[in-house]
Amino acid sequence: MRLSVRFGEILPDRELESIFELEPASLKAAGKRGIIFDLDNTLAPRGARQLDRAALALLDRLREEGLLVGILSNDQGLGREHLQGRTEGCPIYFNARKPRRAVFRQLLREMGLSPEEAVMVGDNLFTDIWGAKRLGLYAILVRPLDPREPSHIRLVRLAARAALSLGRLLGC
Numbered sequence: 001m002r003l004s005v006r007f008g009e010i011l012p013d014r015e016l017e018s019i020f021e022l023e024p025a026s027l028k029a030a031g032k033r034g035i036i037f038d039l040d041n042t043l044a045p046r047g048a049r050q051l052d053r054a055a056l057a058l059l060d061r062l063r064e065e066g067l068l069v070g071i072l073s074n075d076q077g078l079g080r081e082h083l084q085g086r087t088e089g090c091p092i093y094f095n096a097r098k099p100r101r102a103v104f105r106q107l108l109r110e111m112g113l114s115p116e117e118a119v120m121v122g123d124n125l126f127t128d129i130w131g132a133k134r135l136g137l138y139a140i141l142v143r144p145l146d147p148r149e150p151s152h153i154r155l156v157r158l159a160a161r162a163a164l165s166l167g168r169l170l171g172c
């Protein structure tokens with residue numbers, strides 16, 4: 001994997017409090033045709049076996065608005081295979097190895113989208129945002145659903161917050 005990070009590539013294009021602040025009309029007006037979601041701590045609490053009713057309703061609403069929806073998770077997906085069935089018409093790729101681009105490309109191909117037509121929504125700068133921006137997707141960072149996380153993940157988030165602050169300071 002290429003390890004050099006261009007600073008702008010880990011900075012999101014937009015930050016939202018949660019997935020429920022997404023505005024399908026303005027995304028469509030900007031030429032976006034589909035949204036790729038991270039799963040853990042974006043659509044559902046880490047390791048959750050189900051998407052809750054609100055998240056499922058949001059995915060339905062986005063699709064009613066004419067947007068394509070997919071899910072890209074770095075989790076192995078063990079014991080979560082049934083999620084596929086619960087979100088019909090919404091491809092889910094587990095073990096995506098974000099920020100690698102291969103599975104992003106695979107999902108985009110399946111959804112029939114070019115990178116420019118897609119939006120990535122996730123809670124992690126170094127996987128979701130970096131992976132998306134390396135490919136040219138518009139990237140939206142959301143606040144993680146569950147603030148109670150293991151300390152090594154909290155450390156990564158601290159580094160991410162520092163990177164974001166630095167980016168703003170430099171006007172990136």
Ligand SMILES: [Mg+2]
Nearest residue numbers: 038040041123
């Ligand atoms: Mg996540």
